[in-house]
Amino acid sequence: MPQEYSPFTPGQPVPVEFFVGRSSEVQEIARMVELASTGRFSIGFLTGERGIGKSSLASFVRYFGEREHNVLGVHVFLGGVHELPEMARRAFDRLLKESIDRPWHQKVRSFLGNHVRQVGLFGITVEFAASSQDLQQAVHDFAPSIKRLAETIEENRKGVFLILDDINGLAQSEAFANWLKSLVDEIATSAQPCPFCLLLVGLEERRQTLVQHQPSLARVFRLVEITPWSDGETRQFFEKAFASIHVRMAPGALQTLTTYTGGFPAVAHEIGDAVLRVDTDGYIDARDALQGVVSAADVIGRKHLEPQVYRAIRSERYRAILRKVAREPFGPQFRRAEIMRRLPPAEKRVLDNFLNRMKRLGVVVPDAERGRGAYRFINRLHYLYFWMEAQRTQQSRV
Ligand SMILES: Nc1ncnc2c1ncn2[C@@H]1O[C@H](COP(=O)(O)OP(=O)(O)O)[C@@H](O)[C@H]1O
Numbered sequence: 114m115p116q117e118y119s120p121f122t123p124g125q126p127v128p129v130e131f132f133v134g135r136s137s138e139v140q141e142i143a144r145m146v147e148l149a150s151t152g153r154f155s156i157g158f159l160t161g162e163r164g165i166g167k168s169s170l171a172s173f174v175r176y177f178g179e180r181e182h183n184v185l186g187v188h189v190f191l192g193g194v195h196e197l198p199e200m201a202r203r204a205f206d207r208l209l210k211e212s213i214d215r216p217w218h219q220k221v222r223s224f225l226g227n228h229v230r231q232v233g234l235f236g237i238t239v240e241f242a243a244s245s246q247d248l249q250q251a252v253h254d255f256a257p258s259i260k261r262l263a264e265t266i267e268e269n270r271k272g273v274f275l276i277l278d279d280i281n282g283l284a285q286s287e288a289f290a291n292w293l294k295s296l297v298d299e300i301a302t303s304a305q306p307c308p309f310c311l312l313l314v315g316l317e318e319r320r321q322t323l324v325q326h327q328p329s330l331a332r333v334f335r336l337v338e339i340t341p342w343s344d345g346e347t348r349q350f351f352e353k354a355f356a357s358i359h360v361r362m363a364p365g366a367l368q369t370l371t372t373y374t375g376g377f378p379a380v381a382h383e384i385g386d387a388v389l390r391v392d393t394d395g396y397i398d399a400r401d402a403l404q405g406v407v408s409a410a411d412v413i414g415r416k417h418l419e420p421q422v423y424r425a426i427r428s429e430r431y432r433a434i435l436r437k438v439a440r441e442p443f444g445p446q447f448r449r450a451e452i453m454r455r456l457p458p459a460e461k462r463v464l465d466n467f468l469n470r471m472k473r474l475g476v477v478v479p480d481a482e483r484g485r486g487a488y489r490f491i492n493r494l495h496y497l498y499f500w501m502e503a504q505r506t507q508q509s510r511v
């Protein structure tokens with residue numbers, strides 16, 4: 114049924130009212146924010162796979178921290194940024210934009226001095242503009258600047274909570290690792306209070322690269338890792354979302370949606386969105402659910418997967434395997450022999466081709482610890498997509 118308002122927001126941090134689960138992670142980061150509100154510095158690293166819900170969690174804690182601990186939250190997205198000056202520019206620009214309509218707007222503007230520029234036809238939009246030399250300086254003076262900002266707004270807010278999200282590009286550079294290290298050292302050696310919480314958000318591989326560049330950072334970060342939702346949390350998400358638009362669900366349908374979501378919020382939103390599109394009567398039955406999953410597979414494949422992986426998994430060549438594999442599920446860790454058993458002799462060679470192809474594409478890796486013939490999917494999204502495609506292949510035969 115076409116909905117005017119959809120609770121599903123694929124590709125965007127989830128609105129607070131549909132945020133599900135993550136309570137221990139929320140508490141952990143909220144404690145750091147609370148520390149900041151008492152004048153103590155803390156720094157965390159929030160990690161997890163793409164689409165698992167890092168940005169959503171960060172955005173939720175920001176909302177919570179502003180409300181409960183009275184801090185000023187700034188959430189900066191640094192996708193595609195590789196250089197520190199650009200990082201500083203985006204951080205101050207966000208600070209400025211997020212302060213509009215807040216009581217401390219003028220204070221933030223005067224803190225940013227003559228770098229605030231009116232843009233747009235009526236000068237309604239503001240922008241932080243600084244020369245590259247000034248930006249270099251801003252990078253260098255980051256810690257004292259944040260302290261000064263905190264002092265500037267201390268009548269309104271008790272500290273600053275800065276989220277540097279999507280630092281995957283930056284985290285590869287040694288300059289960023291060194292910058293972080295000196296920031297932390299500078300704050301640690303200063304006797305003054307520093308009401309500042311810094312949360313870095315990125316993939317685990319990038320955290321490891323950072324730590325390789327600056328091993329002492331490993332001890333400094335409080336590490337928060339997001340794992341998949343439990344089935345209960347996934348169900349809760351769908352129940353809440355569909356109830357908000359008065360759509361009802363057959364119990365079996367809810368189970369199908371939960372199974373194919375595999376605890377992955379990004380997949381949940383794509384599936385939910387697709388199910389709403391196929392439903393015609395405000396009641397999701399088993400057929401709507403399966404059709405939704407199948408059409409979500411298509412979207413997920415095109416939107417979230419590398420094109421070579423997408424093409425390989427969908428190719429004619431491998432459909433026979435998928436069809437047979439789909440009969441009984443296996444986990445993200447599996448054994449070659451387990452799948453071989455399901456295939457007729459003619460397709461056994463194709464399976465090895467398929468596995469080699471998937472290995473080359475970085476989808477599966479041999480799992481040496483579990484012995485010969487053991488494999489695992491590197492990325493949960495690939496695994497889930499694999500199952501959705503298997504489902505689709507099986508359906509398309511009938
Ligand atoms: N706790 C949650 N509750 C509901 N939806 C969520 C939750 N976490 C993430 N999502 C949704 O999942 C998708 C991916 O989340 P996002 O925060 O962008 O992940 P990441 O930053 O790890 O790539 C988005 O559509 C988002 O709305």
Ligand SMILES: [Mg+2]
Pocket residue numbers: 167168169278279
């Ligand atoms: Mg994100």
